Each structure stands twice: as C-alpha cells, then as structure tokens.
Amino acid sequence: MNKTIRQMVWERALGRCEYCLLQQTHEPLGPLQIKRIVARQHQGDDDLVNLALACLLCNSHKGTNLTGLDPDSGNITRLFPPRQNSWQDHFRRDGAFIIGGTAIGGTTVWLLQMNYVERLELRHFLLEKGEEL
Numbered sequence: 001m002n003k004t005i006r007q008m009v010w011e012r013a014l015g016r017c018e019y020c021l022l023q024q025t026h027e028p029l030g031p032l033q034i035k036r037i038v039a040r041q042h043q044g045d046d047d048l049v050n051l052a053l054a055c056l057l058c059n060s061h062k063g064t065n066l067t068g069l070d071p072d073s074g075n076i077t078r079l080f081p082p083r084q085n086s087w088q089d090h091f092r093r094d095g096a097f098i099i100g101g102t103a104i105g106g107t108t109v110w111l112l113q114m115n116y117v118e119r120l121e122l123r124h125f126l127l128e129k130g131e132e133l
C-alpha cells in the first residue's frame with residue numbers, strides 16, 4: 001500500500017477509528033491502523049473503497065469477520081460497513097457508551113467489544129477532560 005493511499009484513508013477518516021471514532025490523539029495503545037474491511041481471506045483487496053482506519057482494539061476484534069451474531073436476536077448479521085453507511089445510521093452515543101441503533105450496529109458494538117470496561121473508562125476520562133469524542 002503506497003503512501004498516497006495511506007494518506008487518503010487517514011484524511012477520509014479524519015484521523016479517527018471508523019468503528020468507535022477514537023482519535024489517534026486519544027489512543028493509548030498505539031497507532032491507528034489501516035485495515036481491509038473485507039479481508040484478503042474473503043477476496044478483499046487494497047482498493048481505497050475496501051480500506052478503513054481502525055484502532056488497535058476494533059481492528060483486532062473485527063479480524064476477518066464480516067458478520068456476527070446479533071446479541072438481541074441471535075441472527076447472523078453483517079458488520080457495519082464504513083464505506084456503504086454512515087456511523088450515525090447504526091450507532092449513537094449515550095455518554096461514554098456506544099449504542100447500536102440497528103441490528104448491524106448492535107452486532108458490531110458487541111463483536112468489536114466497543115463498550116468493554118477499559119474502553120468505557122478511556123471515553124469517560126476523555127469526556128471528563130472535555131474532549132470531543
């Protein structure tokens with residue numbers, strides 16, 4: 001992946017994880033990563049449309065998954081597709097919590113463990129500092 005593509009992904013994402021919206025300046029674990037939304041394992045390529053910026057935790061929990069089990073219905077549900085839908089289509093915030101507003105959102109929140117205690121503590125800390133999340 002060349003430098004121009006990497007820069008375009010960073011700029012398009014406004015320097016935020018496209019799943020949990022954490023900014024690089026708020027990420028204590030390491031640099032945000034460029035990941036394939038559809039992994040090579042599923043014939044995903046390095047086209048700009050298949051790339052997303054993700055924090056370490058979202059990236060590691062998503063892995064090569066394209067779907068997950070909806071925690072409410074138990075149905076196999078696709079994960080949030082950052083290129084096809086906007087974040088607001090599937091998620092909302094309630095304080096430090098990220099809430100799935102659709103089956104896709106709820107499944108993605110659950111699979112990527114967006115409300116795992118350490119992630120909540122970080123978002124609480126940032127909100128108390130007056131940071132915009």
Ligand SMILES: [Zn+2]
Pocket residue numbers: 017018019020021022054055056057058059
């Ligand atoms: Zn994230």
